[in-house]
Amino acid sequence: MSSILHIALPAPVYGLFDYLPPENTPEEKLAPGQRLLVPFGHSERCGLLVGLSDRASVAAHKLRAARAVLDERPLMSREHLAFLRWVADYYHHPPGEVLLSALPVRLRKGKPPLVPRPDRIRICDTDPEAFAALARRAPRQRQLLDWLREQGGSASMSELRRRFDNVHGVVRALCGKGMISLGMAGDAATPLQPPRFALEPEQAQAVAAVASRLGRYHAFLLDGVTGSGKTEVYLRLAQQVLEQGRSLLFLVPEISLTPQLINRLEKRLPGPIAVLHSGRSDGEREQAWQMARQGRARVVLGTRSAVLAPVPDLGLVLVDEEHDSAYKQQEGFRYSARDMALVRAQRANCPVVLGSATPSLESLKNAMDGRYGWLKLTRRAGKAQHPGMQLLDIRNQRLQGGLSPALLQALEAVLSEGRQAMVFLNRRGYAPVLTCYGCGWLSDCPRCDARQTMHRRQGRLICHHCGNERSLPRQCPSCGSPELHPLGQGTEQLEQVLQQHFPGHPLVRIDRDATSAKGRLDDLLAQARDGRASLLVGTQMLAKGHHFPGVALVALVDVDGGLFGADFRAAERMAQLIIQVAGRAGRGEYPGRVLMQTRFPDHPLLQTLVNEDYAAFAREALKERAQAELPPCSFQALIRASAVKAETAEDFLRQAAALVEKLAGGALQVWGPVPAPMRKRAGRYRSHLLLQADQRKRLQRILEDFVPVLSTLPDAGRVRWSVDVDPLDLY
Numbered sequence: 248m249s250s251i252l253h254i255a256l257p258a259p260v261y262g263l264f265d266y267l268p269p270e271n272t273p274e275e276k277l278a279p280g281q282r283l284l285v286p287f288g289h290s291e292r293c294g295l296l297v298g299l300s301d302r303a304s305v306a307a308h309k310l311r312a313a314r315a316v317l318d319e320r321p322l323m324s325r326e327h328l329a330f331l332r333w334v335a336d337y338y339h340h341p342p343g344e345v346l347l348s349a350l351p352v353r354l355r356k357g358k359p360p361l362v363p364r365p366d367r368i369r370i371c372d373t374d375p376e377a378f379a380a381l382a383r384r385a386p387r388q389r390q391l392l393d394w395l396r397e398q399g400g401s402a403s404m405s406e407l408r409r410r411f412d413n414v415h416g417v418v419r420a421l422c423g424k425g426m427i428s429l430g431m432a433g434d435a436a437t438p439l440q441p442p443r444f445a446l447e448p449e450q451a452q453a454v455a456a457v458a459s460r461l462g463r464y465h466a467f468l469l470d471g472v473t474g475s476g477k478t479e480v481y482l483r484l485a486q487q488v489l490e491q492g493r494s495l496l497f498l499v500p501e502i503s504l505t506p507q508l509i510n511r512l513e514k515r516l517p518g519p520i521a522v523l524h525s526g527r528s529d530g531e532r533e534q535a536w537q538m539a540r541q542g543r544a545r546v547v548l549g550t551r552s553a554v555l556a557p558v559p560d561l562g563l564v565l566v567d568e569e570h571d572s573a574y575k576q577q578e579g580f581r582y583s584a585r586d587m588a589l590v591r592a593q594r595a596n597c598p599v600v601l602g603s604a605t606p607s608l609e610s611l612k613n614a615m616d617g618r619y620g621w622l623k624l625t626r627r628a629g630k631a632q633h634p635g636m637q638l639l640d641i642r643n644q645r646l647q648g649g650l651s652p653a654l655l656q657a658l659e660a661v662l663s664e665g666r667q668a669m670v671f672l673n674r675r676g677y678a679p680v681l682t683c684y685g686c687g688w689l690s691d692c693p694r695c696d697a698r699q700t701m702h703r704r705q706g707r708l709i710c711h712h713c714g715n716e717r718s719l720p721r722q723c724p725s726c727g728s729p730e731l732h733p734l735g736q737g738t739e740q741l742e743q744v745l746q747q748h749f750p751g752h753p754l755v756r757i758d759r760d761a762t763s764a765k766g767r768l769d770d771l772l773a774q775a776r777d778g779r780a781s782l783l784v785g786t787q788m789l790a791k792g793h794h795f796p797g798v799a800l801v802a803l804v805d806v807d808g809g810l811f812g813a814d815f816r817a818a819e820r821m822a823q824l825i826i827q828v829a830g831r832a833g834r835g836e837y838p839g840r841v842l843m844q845t846r847f848p849d850h851p852l853l854q855t856l857v858n859e860d861y862a863a864f865a866r867e868a869l870k871e872r873a874q875a876e877l878p879p880c881s882f883q884a885l886i887r888a889s890a891v892k893a894e895t896a897e898d899f900l901r902q903a904a905a906l907v908e909k910l911a912g913g914a915l916q917v918w919g920p921v922p923a924p925m926r927k928r929a930g931r932y933r934s935h936l937l938l939q940a941d942q943r944k945r946l947q948r949i950l951e952d953f954v955p956v957l958s959t960l961p962d963a964g965r966v967r968w969s970v971d972v973d974p975l976d977l978y
């Protein structure tokens with residue numbers, strides 16, 4: 248007899264909640280993985296049944312009965328529940344929050360599951376005459392078809408809705424004419440296309456190495472330079488896994504990378520694809536989640552949170568651009584999808600492949616130590632060649648909008664040959680700060696230790712950390728002088744300067760401001776890809792994994808900002824960014840060229856990247872980390888606290904430090920409390936306590952005892968605090 252139900256509820260509590268079964272519900276009707284409606288305080292909540300036993304953690308008379316069982320059959324398998332509980336334990340996060348956050352939003356709220364419905368729209372072969380007629384009679388229909396073609400022939404309904412307003416009438420009309428059809432991703436009737444080329448020897452070796460481990464756990468690092476054909480390796484492996492009747496989990500860091508990838512996968516892999524990312528509507532995500540859970544889609548493609556989705560018969564896990572910090576959730580439940588992908592593969596007994604041109608030092612160390620198989624692709628696939636990199640010393644140069652004469656000349660040369668150039672600057676807005684020449688006033692944010700960025704077109708000063716904004720002042724708020732001037736450059740200014748300099752060359756700017764409108768990003772990326780735009784200006788949004796075949800020159804306007812960061816990972820991030828941006832050059836038939844402006848041309852990081860390569864940089868950086876005993880040569884957890892008064896956060900962390908020192912008895916290094924690098928943010932003062940150990944296990948053992956009692960410390964109720972295991976960002 249086991250009549251106590253252990254239920255996960257979305258509450259900040261380190262444990263499960265105990266209930267009795269709902270009245271008149273026989274025990275056979277209850278199974279872990281079902282949702283139940285339970286009384287909670289004076290209201291009701293939806294929870295997930297995790298286990299049954301005969302033991303309750305509270306006195307019998309305090310137990311209440313659940314109200315109702317919401318699912319006839321479990322939504323999650325026991326294995327999956329166990330995996331999610333493992334994840335919650337590892338990150339020392341309340342299990343209820345972790346388990347419930349793994350459910351789609353509607354299901355989390357206790358709603359009944361949706362019935363599957365077509366969510367993908369694709370173009371059918373149409374008669375050219377009918378198509379031409381549309382241009383005259385139905386411009387909206389024609390526009391939609393043109394857009395679909397740009398997307399590679401198909402798109403999800405949510406992408407479509409993001410791009411067009413009130414689209415349903417148009418879709419109905421086109422369906423009626425047989426010019427488009429609706430379905431699910433990957434269920435197209437069109438025959439699969441065979442690969443267009445033979446694998447390069449290194450690609451073939453990589454495929455063979457992973458294939459030989461199918462059916463067992465093994466981790467691989469696919470360390471392949473940009474454009475070396477990593478995606479092709481993934482595709483061949485995916486084919487083999489599907490042939491064996493097993494499923495594939497494919498993680499990418501960015502939503503904007505998925506449309507192209509879906510099209511590529513659809514052409515090569517049979518069966519539907521479940522696409523899980525935050526750009527889709529709640530309904531679409533839930534349907535994709537159900538398809539994955541029921542094994543109806545054997546390919547599950549998604550961003551970070553997809554690693555928590557149920558995928559039965561998992562046969563392979565792929566993590567593309569594994570170094571990308573987007574895999575780490577930076578607030579709330581702070582997990583790393585890359586790291587959890589490894590755990591997932593281990594529990595499912597299947598291989599996992601981490602791919603990157605600029606692997607994280609974590610993964611490189613694992614490869615060097617022999618824990619991961621190390622697969623190298625050292626050459627670009629096909630005809631493409633690797634670009635040459637060169638530094639431009641801008642000391643004592645007259646810059647125009649941040650651009651040196653040499654850079655402007657190089658741009659001129661490329662544009663006059665009819666090729667594309669990309670100009671990269673990792674700062675959006677017009678200028679990072681506005682200053683007064685009269686009194687030295689700076690556009691400080693009133694709520695942060697940061698400056699408000701000048702956005703000229705919007706006519707506003709905006710803080711990029713807390714969103715606080717005001718209109719652009721005409722006179723100095725401090726002394727009244729009209730001599731207000733922007734300092735430094737952002738992408739908005741670059742756009743202006745380049746347009747003035749190269750009129751007649753179409754330019755697209757790709758950053759968060761320029762792409763906030765409906766469908767804008769897709770549009771701009773399409774113009775960049777097909778060569779309609781000859782100048783591409785942007786932030787790191789441009790750097791991520793895109794394939795622009797016509798780009799012959801990549802210019803990095805300012806690499807100095809990243810050279811002296813306070814964070815010990817600053818150099819690693821900068822090196823990755825430089826190599827990734829540079830990797831956008833020369834991906835087609837022309838050789839590419841990369842120019843970097845700097846005032847520190849002798850800086851060792853730049854010298855190593857220009858004269859050697861990322862691998863050389865990484866070897867050096869790993870040596871330094873080992874000497875300094877920093878990750879990946881040690882293991883960290885960061886306790887963050889913030890409060891309206893600076894002392895409150897520090898008091899709390901002092902109490903926490905005393906507690907952890909007592910628990911650890913010298914087995915951990917405890918640093919702090921110290922003010923966070925950005926001490927004040929959004930009106931709150933922030934402090935850090937850093938814990939570090941030489942072994943992961945040791946750190947985990949102490950966190951296990953430490954974290955659950957943090958909330959009982961005297962000042963715990965007066966601060967916001969959080970625990971970040973394996974923090975990526977110390978700021």
Ligand code: ADP
Nearest residue numbers: 444445446447473474475476477478479628629
């Ligand atoms: P990565 O993911 O490593 O940046 P991709 O897989 O996108 O590279 O490949 C870059 C380009 O090279 C793509 O256009 C792809 O079709 C092409 N490609 C990949 N493998 C080969 C090959 N073996 N022969 C010829 N072209 C290839």
Ligand code: ZN
Nearest residue numbers: 683686723726
């Ligand atoms: Zn002034």
Ligand code: ZN
Nearest residue numbers: 692695710713
């Ligand atoms: Zn601010």
